[in-house]
Amino acid sequence: MPDELLRPTIGAGVDMSVRPWRLMSQAYVAFFGGVIASTAVAFLNSRRLGVDAAKRRLILLTGLVGLIAVVALFVLLDGDSLQISSRVVAVLCFLVQVRLQRPMDRAFQLRGTDYGSLWVVGIGLTIGGAVVEALILLLVTVIR
Numbered sequence: 001m002p003d004e005l006l007r008p009t010i011g012a013g014v015d016m017s018v019r020p021w022r023l024m025s026q027a028y029v030a031f032f033g034g035v036i037a038s039t040a041v042a043f044l045n046s047r048r049l050g051v052d053a054a055k056r057r058l059i060l061l062t063g064l065v066g067l068i069a070v071v072a073l074f075v076l077l078d079g080d081s082l083q084i085s086s087r088v089v090a091v092l093c094f095l096v097q098v099r100l101q102r103p104m105d106r107a108f109q110l111r112g113t114d115y116g117s118l119w120v121v122g123i124g125l126t127i128g129g130a131v132v133e134a135l136i137l138l139l140v141t142v143i144r
Contacts, residue, residue: 018116019048019113020045020048020105020108020115020116021045021048021115021116021117021118021121021122022115022118023045023098023101023102023105024098025118026041026042026045026094026098027091027094028122029118029122029126029129030090030091030093030094031087031090031091032130033090033126033127033128033129033130034070034087034090034129034130034133035063035067035070035086035089035090035093035129035133036063036067036129036132036133037090037126037128037130037133038063038090038093038097038129039059039060039062039063039064039066039067039093039097040063040125040128040129041121041122041125042059042063042097042098042100043056043059043063044121045101046059046100046104049104049105049107049108050104051101051104055100055101058100059097059100059101062093062096062100063097065093066090066092066093067133067136069089070085070086070090070133070137071136071137071140073085073086073089074140075140079141082137086133
């Protein structure tokens with residue numbers, strides 16, 4: 001598999017009118033919204049950057065593993081320290097997901113174009129991701 005930096009054109013197969021979001025801005029979404037929100041914003045941004053399909057699947061897989069870890073910690077800790085442990089898992093997932101996006105983000109930076117605003121989408125995903133994660137944990141509580 002060739003190196004990302006050896007791709008023939010920076011914008012090949014990418015909609016140039018849709019600007020990606022800054023990678024480090026995604027940390028806020030991960031911290032406040034959890035694993036689901038972090039994965040959603042990373043997946044959407046990876047499409048905007050033109051990240052190949054295999055790495056986009058790895059982003060989704062990282063989110064799934066992170067969600068399983070959050071549920072496992074919830075069950076093992078019996079709800080104690082869930083706020084801290086779920087945020088740690090979300091930030092760890094974010095770090096892996098950013099690593100997968102970084103080569104194409106560097107290519108985007110070479111174009112000299114500004115990034116898009118993550119405010120509206122980020123707040124929506126943060127709230128939505130936190131709610132969905134809470135519902136999943138409520139479901140786990142009911143099943144137990």
